[in-house]
Structure formats: structure tokens, C-alpha cells
Amino acid sequence: MKRFLLVGAALAALLAGPAQAQSVDKILNASYDVARELFAAENKAFAAAHPGVTVDQSHAGTSKQARSIVEGLQADVVTFNQVIDIDFLVKNGLVSDDWQKDFPNQASPFYSLPSFLVRAGNPKNIKDWSDLVRDDVQVIFPNPKTSGNARYTYLAATAYAKEAFKGDEAKVKEFVAKLFDNVPVFDTGGRAATTTFVERGIGDVLITFEAETRGIAREYGTDKVESVTPSVSLLAEFPVAIVDKVVDERGSRDLAKTYLDFLYTTEGQRIAAEYGNRVHDSAVAAEFKSQFPDVRLVTVEDVFGGWDKIQKEHFGPGGLLEQIYGKR
Incomplete structure (x- = not known):
């Protein structure tokens, strides 16, 4: 009987693990004020490539967004427009201090001025x-x-x-x-x-x-x-980061990383360029070169x-x- 209970508990834990991982199908991106249309397009494309996944948005000035996250806003990722606002999250224990190494171009998928x-x-x-x-x-x-x-x-x-x-x-x-x-x-x-x-x-x-x-x-x-x-x-870099404290609590790290990785894909870069951002992908940059003055x-x-x-x-x-x- 004891052996049966142990096996049953182990089986229940095994079944619960994947179910819990699969249940994280939504994340929140806290972003800067003028990026509403950009991320509406990025999120639509990301959801099409990942059926069943939803990316919610929050928009405001990034300094205000950073303070809101420290005060409890459950943002899984941030797509900000200045480094110091992510550093503010680092100082408050929400983001790792080596966050710029997590993604290419010092974690800046595109830029502007x-x-x-x-x-x-x-x-x-x-x-x-x-x-x-x-x-x-x-x-x-x-x-x-x-x-x-x-x-x-x-x-x-x-x-x-x-x-x-x-x-x-x-x-x-x-x-x-x-x-x-x-x-x-x-x-x-x-x-x-x-x-x-x-x-x-x-x-x-x-x-x-x-x-x-x-x-x-x-x-x-x-x-x-x-x-x-x-x-x-x-040069205005638009840095991105995973909010470690939030994703570890929610179990959403994999989805958060997949989402930010998408911004570096050819599709993600093309959408960024279509919405007026300068991008790092050389092929996409060449495609849109005529639209950006020297x-x-x-x-x-x-x-x-x-x-x-x-x-x-x-x-x-x-x-x-x-x-x-x-x-x-």
C-alpha cells in the first residue's frame, strides 16, 4: 500500500509538471509610450507563429513603467527605450545585472534617433x-x-x-x-x-x-x-530584457525568451522597419535603406x-x- 501511494504521488507530480508548464500561455510586455502600433503588429505575427499564445501590452513612459514594475506590475519582459530604466530594475533585484548579454546587439533589436x-x-x-x-x-x-x-x-x-x-x-x-x-x-x-x-x-x-x-x-x-x-x-537604442523575478515566479521564462528572440528574426526585423525603426539585420536594412535619410x-x-x-x-x-x- 505504501509503495502504491509513492508511485501514485510520483505519477501525479510527473503529470502536473508538463501541465503547469503548458498553462503559461500569456505574457505581459511593458513598453514605451509610442510603441503601441509597433508591438500590436509584432505580437500579431508572434501569435500567428505560436498558436494559443497571447502577449498583452502595457505602454507609458519607460521611467514610469520601471517604477510600476518595482511597485508590482507583473511584466514578464520589457521593451524599453533607454538603458537606465532597465538598470533601475537591476538595482531593485528584478533583472539580472548581465541582461545585455542575453540577446544580440547589447540586447537592442532595433534603434532610432x-x-x-x-x-x-x-x-x-x-x-x-x-x-x-x-x-x-x-x-x-x-x-x-x-x-x-x-x-x-x-x-x-x-x-x-x-x-x-x-x-x-x-x-x-x-x-x-x-x-x-x-x-x-x-x-x-x-x-x-x-x-x-x-x-x-x-x-x-x-x-x-x-x-x-x-x-x-x-x-x-x-x-x-x-x-x-x-x-x-x-543613437537611441531600444533595449529589451526578461524580468527575471516575474518569469521565475510565473514559470514563463521560456515563452518570454522566445518572444524577445522573435524581435531579432527576419520577420520581426521587417515589422520593426515597416514601423520606422532602423534595424540590425543587414538584408532587411538594405531593403528599407531608401526610407531612412542619412x-x-x-x-x-x-x-x-x-x-x-x-x-x-x-x-x-x-x-x-x-x-x-x-x-x-
């Missing part, structure tokens, strides 16, 4: 960053305290000013402060800033990711808006010394961003 969107015909003749500090120009971009999109805008403008003023920090700070002075309203995220510019008709130029400018032009028409690519901009891109490492230094000198308490933005 801060670019401009102006009114049709470009009535203010806006061509480069220097035009954004003119007295007759109103600039729209979201709150850099909550939006990775806006932080890239701040960094790209700062990088331009560092070159233009040959490293004169006083002039750089004055340039960026003037840019902030020209912003009539700071929305919490990139999509809200788009609404302010396109639907509410506020501002002369919207600064957002190049991918977003193309999506807006496609949705609203080139008779209303047009894209302007500045002479220089900042632009000189600088990196956070070359200009600022890396994300750790940026966090300390620019985004941390008392940093340059707080000194500029805190006065507004």
Missing part, C-alpha cells in the same frame, strides 16, 4: 537644432522626468551644443535651457506630446523618435505634417561617457537636467 516633425511646408524653416532656440519657435516634447523619449531629446540637444560651442559648458547649458524655455507644455509621454502637436495644434515642431515621426506622417498625412532630419542626432549619429559613450555617468551627472538628484528643468 531623436528627429523633428514640423507643419506641412515647414513654415518656420526648421532645419537643425539651432533653429529650436529661436524666439519665434515653440517646441513640443514630453516631460524628461517620466519619458525616455524626452531624455533622448535632452541628450541629443546637449550633444549638438557640445559640438557647436566646442565644449563650453556654460554655453551648452544656456542652449539647452533656452530649448526648454521654448516648450509651452510638458506632457507625461511621447504619445501625449504627439496629441498636443498634431491634434491640439500647439507648437511649431515636435521632437520625437524618427520612428514616431514616420508613423504620424502616415496616419495624419503629409498635407499636415512633414519630417525633418537634423544634421546630427543621438544622418550622423553620436553615442552616449562617445559624448557622455556612458549611461552610468549620464545618470550621475545629468539625471540624478542635483544633476544638470534637474538644474535646467527644475526652474520650469
